[in-house]
Amino acid sequence: MNKHVLLAILTLRGGGAERNVISLAKLLVDSGHHVDIVVFKNQIEHDIPPGITVHYFPYDNYRSIPRFMRGTWVAKRFDRWVKRFIGQPDLILSNLFPVDFVLSRSKLANVYLTLHAALSDEVKTTLQAWDLQEVIKVYRSKPVVANSAAIIEDFTRFTDSKFQAAVVPLPLITEDVELKSQAFNPGVERYLVTVGRFEQSKHLDHLIAAYVKSGISEKLVIVGSGKEEAAIRQQIKTTGRGTDIILTGFISNPYPFIRHALGFVLCAENESQGLVILESALLNTAFVAQDSGLAPKGLLADHQRVPLGDEAALAAKLAAMVSSPDDFLVPAIEFVTSEQIVSAHLNLIR
Incomplete structure (x- = not known):
């Protein structure tokens, strides 16, 4: 029987969570189900x-409402709005703050909060502006799902929630990634790449500093955009290698850049899902990461990781990777099928 699924998220700008939402929506639609996405x-x-x-x-429109009453007040209006414009979904998956903050108070059926990172890390970084007890209250209010057993284990320890916590497969469409990676040639020879938002937690400043220290002649391509772009451009100006560091801006299909790169470099803090690691594995692209978060530890070999903030160690790894990319390929990963991804998500309906 066809199901109606609603996926709620703050925006559809960049980011792994946003790509996950779109990929899951596509898989569900391709399987004959009805999907609506709501952005805040x-x-x-x-x-x-x-x-x-x-x-x-x-x-x-509701941000002027004091935070202590905003969640419940907006949730009532969200529920009425969904019933009026969308209908009665069989399953609702909420993604990221402040969407989780609102939907944790929703009275609609089968609402799950999706964890995209270890919550114990999130409260120290992206959620540090929120009161800790308020955050815990949000995630104790509804069942949660995540694409990693490690994220769920962290969540259970951190919140002691009594609601269901389930692991569902990451909605990575392997055929899609392969096809999109062949869409165009980036037109750059011998380069390293990174993809992501320009924000402090991504530590592009570490990457640029390490790249300069490495002394390698290969170029560095940075795909993305965001609020830290001005600072990144200013840092690049001071390196003396401005012509070797290429900022592409946001590109909806970054896969050709990953496919043709000598290696991918991840410097993000608290990387829990590792979507770009999986995509690089699929495209046979070498990988090096700063060791922060659950994903690098779980998916990469020891020699592919360096301590967070150790720019000298990262510089040495970059030089080693461009010299011998095959030594830095992601260890073998068993990818799940589209059918398994869809079934696991629809099994959440009670």
């Missing part, structure tokens, strides 16, 4: 596959 900010950069409707819920 009307910001969409990604291409939306056919058959998926994106709705805008105007959360910014």
